[in-house]
Amino acid sequence: MFSLGKCVLVLCAAVAANGFSLGPTDIIFHLFTRSNPQVSQPIFPSINSILAASLFNPEVNTVITVHSNGEDVTGNFNAFVVTGHLQAENVNVLAVDWSKASSMYTEGLANAEQVGKVIADFINILSQSFSYMPSQVRIVGVGLGGHIAGIAGRNVIGNLPYIVAIDPSLHGWTHNPLILNKDDADVVEVLHATAGVLGYDFPLGDIDFYPNGGTYQFGCGIDSSCSLTYGIAFYAESVTRGAEDNEFVGTKCENYEEAIAQECAGARDAVFGGLESKTGASGVYSFKTNMVQPFAQG
Template sequence: MSVNDAMEAARYNPVASNVYHLFTRENPSRSQPLVVNNVELLTQSNFRGNRRTIILIHGWMNSATSDFNTVLVPAFLAAEDVNVIVVDWSAGANALNYRTVIANTLSSGAAVASFIDWLNQAAGSTPVQYHIVGHGFGGHQAGIVGRNVQGDITYITGLDPALIGWVNNVNRFNPQDGRYTEVIHTNYGINGYLGDLAQVDFYPNGGISMPGCDSNACDHARSFFYFAESITTGGFTGRQCLNYYAAILNMCNLLPGRLQMGGLRPKIGQTGVYLLETNPAPPFSMG
């Protein structure tokens, strides 16, 4: 980073700027604010420490109201009685300079981890109850949160984690960031990361050009549409590949392994790369 980049990143203080929006089945459309160290606000909210908690982290130039959240919040609440917390780190995500956004991704991830640690202490919940989901730059941030939380997050999902600035970055999504980690690649080499990043990596339609899409932005967004459908209806059976090269070349007919993409429950113990095909419009799953 240049001096100017560092100065720009220093202006973002995630502890003060990040906003945490709680959604539950009691308040599915209007969020309740959660503020670190504010126990009274937490007590007055619908957060329940005995539920699973979903943490959603948006990507570059996005916010709490972006499609990523408007698609996934209702999907999770329809599928299960959970706490859904939308992290709005738009104060750090809306920088035009990608080096600044990367620095902000790291500092925001550390701040979100501290927020989760406080939440667990105040509400009596544990990291085992958490599923962290991030898109784009938020995909890498999901991993950063997982490795900074006190304890092991059970389930971390990266939805087309970003490519630019992350190829040689040691802070990128890592297979060991949670007890089970999974990545869905839908626009590799452009908006999304090319190689495998998690314990299990899925490459729908080869990972770059999605049926029914006519832009890279559409391809990039398909990751969270596919994931939302996997939560509510299941489906999306992947065929095991030798490696990610085989997946992007659509050459995955030799190995017998099959695995469901996404879903509510972590597939702890599973590893590998998987290929699957989708329909061009909902329902996207072909089974």
């Protein structure tokens, strides 16, 4: 117990030491649309910057993506998710680049609240100054970005319809009051790909999915970064699936322990990911995948 407590204190000290006040250009919203799928139009969270964003289409919905520590807008997460959403639907995709505040995990953890509030401020500017409603916005976050999505959601004036958190981070969040929770949007959907290792283990959302037991993904052994990449790929496939493709159909579990042990035997009545809202869906689910694409087994 002493060594565990010591580790917690060291983590807290590191967090305190690495947090800093973010400036007005430290967080950039990179706008991608079907008109500019490869090269973004950078936007800052201000009225003037949004006014100058000629490619933003107020007639369509918006997906905001939030990476984790050690990445930026060009990282693996956005390569999957931005491309997937633009392939699947005509939307604005705003990829949040907060890499200046998250080069290390402890730094990202310390700055997560500020980043979430900046994203909320951006959405509030859209709503209050441009009549673009929060109901038109979905946030997809990975790792620390999953918790940041929740912080943003609870600071938006109005309700976000949807948050998807892919493997929200574990370390520093067990007793953190800012942790993602199901009240942060109308529907909070969580995928656990490295549960108990890098990712949070217990359920956090309205509906929580544990693919292949939720801790290590097929073909990865004990490589958690590999398992995390698979989790991102599962989401991207769910968004871009064709009408004849299999879905990630979940089997309902009595509890988290059943999901981890892959012993769920309930109804197969929930599908992970995709574009359709899961309003009213709730509970813990497990599903199995193929080792190679297409991953969904139906």
